[in-house]
Amino acid sequence: MSEDDDGRKLPAIQNRLIGAAVEIDQDDPLEIVYQHSLFCQVVLPRSRPEGRVFERAYRNSSISLEAGKLWDGTRWIEQPLPAGPKPRLALCHLNSEAVKTRCPVVEVDRSARKFMERLGLNTDGGSTYNLFKREMKALAACRMTLGFGGKEHPVTVDAKPIRRFEAWLAHEKGQPTLWPGVIELSREYFDSLLEHAVPLDPRAVSALAHSAMALDAYSFLARRLYTLEKPVKVTWRQFHAQFGHEYNCNDPVKEFRKRFLPAVRAALTVYPSAKVEEVTGGLLLKPSLPPVHPESVAVSHGLADQVRARLPAPPPVKDLAPATVERFRKLYPRIDPHACKGDFDGWLEAKEPPRDYDRAFLGFARKWVKGKV
Numbered sequence: 001m002s003e004d005d006d007g008r009k010l011p012a013i014q015n016r017l018i019g020a021a022v023e024i025d026q027d028d029p030l031e032i033v034y035q036h037s038l039f040c041q042v043v044l045p046r047s048r049p050e051g052r053v054f055e056r057a058y059r060n061s062s063i064s065l066e067a068g069k070l071w072d073g074t075r076w077i078e079q080p081l082p083a084g085p086k087p088r089l090a091l092c093h094l095n096s097e098a099v100k101t102r103c104p105v106v107e108v109d110r111s112a113r114k115f116m117e118r119l120g121l122n123t124d125g126g127s128t129y130n131l132f133k134r135e136m137k138a139l140a141a142c143r144m145t146l147g148f149g150g151k152e153h154p155v156t157v158d159a160k161p162i163r164r165f166e167a168w169l170a171h172e173k174g175q176p177t178l179w180p181g182v183i184e185l186s187r188e189y190f191d192s193l194l195e196h197a198v199p200l201d202p203r204a205v206s207a208l209a210h211s212a213m214a215l216d217a218y219s220f221l222a223r224r225l226y227t228l229e230k231p232v233k234v235t236w237r238q239f240h241a242q243f244g245h246e247y248n249c250n251d252p253v254k255e256f257r258k259r260f261l262p263a264v265r266a267a268l269t270v271y272p273s274a275k276v277e278e279v280t281g282g283l284l285l286k287p288s289l290p291p292v293h294p295e296s297v298a299v300s301h302g303l304a305d306q307v308r309a310r311l312p313a314p315p316p317v318k319d320l321a322p323a324t325v326e327r328f329r330k331l332y333p334r335i336d337p338h339a340c341k342g343d344f345d346g347w348l349e350a351k352e353p354p355r356d357y358d359r360a361f362l363g364f365a366r367k368w369v370k371g372k373v
Contacts, residue, residue, distance in 0.1 A: 068141030
């Protein structure tokens with residue numbers, strides 16, 4: 001099965017990406033969706049694995065998924081392993097509802113329809129909605145275990161996100177089927193989610209909903225770039241080890257790069273503040289603003305005043321001392337000191353306020369005037 005399971009043509013996908021990019025660049029999102037930081041680093045299968053167990057290791061960490069069963073009132077029904085874009089969307093939905101309501105219990109049917117409508121996905125009972133329901137059930141049934149640490153101190157953690165799944169029987173095409181009703185997140189997962197939820201722009205998620213790899217790339221960048229303190233190069237081999245489990249040909253890293261790089265480019269299209277540079281052998285990741293500004297997150301939860309209080313205050317605008325202006329004009333005749341001051345004040349917005357404003361201005365001016373004299 002292909003990971004890009006919606007069957008839409010490439011031009012339609014490109015148009016959707018471009019449209020989302022324009023909208024994201026112009027306005028903040030009206031609503032926000034969330035992914036757990038865990039799933040920004042450890043990925044679910046992108047295509048349906050053979051068998052009922054999926055394991056993936058990266059450095060000193062590993063994930064193990066086991067397909068499970070759901071009780072339909074009379075018998076146990078085997079569920080597949082969650083795979084492709086839909087379980088990622090399902091997790092986003094469950095996380096978002098839990099964060100928004102501050103409650104681990106999610107009423108699936110009504111909220112899922114609204115979620116899919118918000119992402120522009122079909123909810124009229126067609127194949128897209130049925131796939132979403134199937135992956136929601138697969139998620140609810142599967143067992144998830146994480147491993148951390150090396151041989152000296154190995155740790156195993158039960159990370160199953162869903163504790164309880166309530167359903168009712170519906171009939172589709174004359175066949176009884178389990179319809180997701182209520183899902184309760186495990187207490188451990190819910191508490192961890194409230195601490196480690198990564199806000200995502202729903203317009204970006206919608207534009208990337210055709211591709212599990214693009215969703216993985218976007219989620220990874222949303223978490224990683226904001227936490228960087230300095231630029232970091234990640235090689236294609238490292239990316240392959242983390243994301244390329246299904247590539248086992250003669251040159252798996254090269255084959256993986258062919259698929260992963262377009263996914264990264266798609267993610268960057270709808271993450272305009274991301275600073276990522278293609279370099280020899282990999283990507284250079286640079287510290288970047290998150291895809292959703294912290295104050296936008298607060299507005300969606302009615303906490304804007306609290307977040308504004310935590311945001312650093314802009315540096316006060318100061319006037320240059322007359323002696324500083326005179327010195328500037330002696331050093332750099334024919335150049336407007338106030339033009340330099342405007343750029344200096346803009347530069348200071350991302351810096352700590354200097355102890356000596358005028359001295360810092362003259363130091364800035366030495367570099368600023370190069371090419372202007």
